[in-house]
Amino acid sequence: MLFLATALVFAAAGAVSALLWVRRRWVAPLNRVSIVAERLAAGDEAARADASPHDAVGRLAATINLLAETFQHDLSELRRLEQVRKDFVANVSHELRTPLASVKAFAETLRSGAWKDAANRDEFLQEIEQNADRMTRLVEDLLTISALESGRMPPRFEPLSLLPVAAEAAASLKPLAGKKRIVLRVEPFGDLPQVRADRGQLKQVLSNLIDNAIKYTPENGTIRLSAAAQAGWVTVSVQDNGVGIPPEDQPRVFERFYRVDKARSREEGGTGLGLSIVKHIVEVHGGRVSLESAQGQGSTFRFSLPALG
Ligand SMILES: Nc1ncnc2c1ncn2[C@@H]1O[C@H](COP(=O)(O)OP(=O)(O)OP(=O)(O)O)[C@@H](O)[C@H]1O
Ligand SMILES: [Mg+2]
Structure with missing residues (x-):
């Protein structure tokens, strides 16, 4: 009888300590993870679970943390886009x-x-x-x-020689340059590889750059349009000897609505969209844009496209 009672006491104590162990080892950590999940669900983006245990609970916590990171990243991207949209409308x-x-x-x-x-x-x-x-x-x-x-206007890519497109863009802006007695020179391009481009969009890029060169160059200035091929790229340069762009503004001129001198640009009828269109088109063509400028001396805008063949 005594033996049975003792055995029961031991069994009960064993069961209690097993229960306590299960509680400490599994239930409590799981509770902590579920509290974090509830905080995340309630909108606390910074909540993170303790992923240090090397077991299933730790892996569960790490997965929840990863999901929270992804969600937070997507959310900040959405907020940034929303801000861009609001700024654009404003x-x-x-x-x-x-x-x-x-x-x-x-x-x-x-x-x-x-x-x-x-x-x-x-x-x-x-x-x-x-x-x-x-x-x-x-x-x-x-x-x-x-x-x-x-994407309503996807580029219609075709193999193109740059020279005729550049000559066309320059010819249509010659009268505007003439009004300020600006010399607009298309340098001989030589034998350049073709590029894969949308003719209309390429012409728009060239027109926007030449239009800027005319706008921001005083009377009797000179604009040079040239092109060269190097290491698989064809690079077009539009160089002027106009007002130039201060170093602190140079990284921003390709942003929408950015103008160095708002009053002057507005006087010229500009809204600060031309260069953002240039950048967008060039990038869709797999190319890149760059700028070199010295205040009071002039600017050179360049864009490079991958050469064909
Ligand atoms: N060749 C240049 N010389 C000096 N400043 C320039 C030149 N090209 C652009 N900029 C500066 O960069 C700004 C942005 O140019 P962008 O072409 O985007 O706009 P915009 O010419 O003002 O207006 P839009 O092109 O929309 O009519 C201009 O307002 C001007 O301050
Ligand atoms: Mg412009």
């Missing part, structure tokens, strides 16, 4: 507000009697027209960006 609204306000002010002044004076009337009507042109350019650039980024 920039567009701001850019449209100024010319719209001018159109309204000139129209009101005309209506309240300025139309009777022929000189005033012509000047104000011209202002209205210029502001309308500015808004049209802005909307066109925005449509281009939207079409490029949404």
Whole structure:
């Protein structure tokens, strides 16, 4: 009897200590992991489980931590994109507000009697027209960006020689350069390998760069368009001897809406989208852009595309 009672006591003590062991070894760590999972589910992104035990609970904790890291990374990318979108909308609204306000002010002044004076009337009507042109350019650039980024306008790649495209872009901007008596020279390209490109988009890249060179070069300046091949790349350079870009602005000029001198660029009808379009197109073509500039001396914008064959 005594033996049976003693055996029962030992068995009970054994069961209790086994239960305690299970509790300490498995239940408590699992509880801690589940508390972390609940905190994560409740929105505490920084919560992490203790993944140090070398067992199934440790592996479970490590998996939960990995999921939390991935989720946090995706969430910050989503927040960044949301901020980019908000900034974009704010920039567009701001850019449209100024010319719209001018159109309204000139129209009101005309209506309240300025139309009777022929000189005033012509000047104000011209202002209205210029502001309308500015808004049209802005909307066109925005449509281009939207079409490029949404993939609605995928590039139609074909093997192309750069020279005819460059000559075409230069020819259509010669009259603009002529107005400022700027010499626009296309250097002989020699025998260059072809590139794989969309003709229209390549022309847009060249036009935007030449247009900038004209805008930011004073009268009687010189613009040189040249190209060279090296180590599997074809590089096109648009060099001007204009106002140049300060070193601190150089890394930012390819950003949307970024302008070194806002007033000057606005006077020239610029909205700061041209170079972001250039960068986007060049990168979609597997290429890269670069800039070398010295303030007061001029700028050289380059883009390189992989050479064919
Ligand atoms: N060749 C250049 N010389 C000096 N500054 C330049 C030159 N090209 C660009 N920049 C500077 O970089 C900024 C951004 O150029 P970008 O072409 O993106 O915009 P924009 O010319 O102002 O307007 P948009 O091209 O949209 O009409 C310009 O506002 C100007 O300050
Ligand atoms: Mg431009």
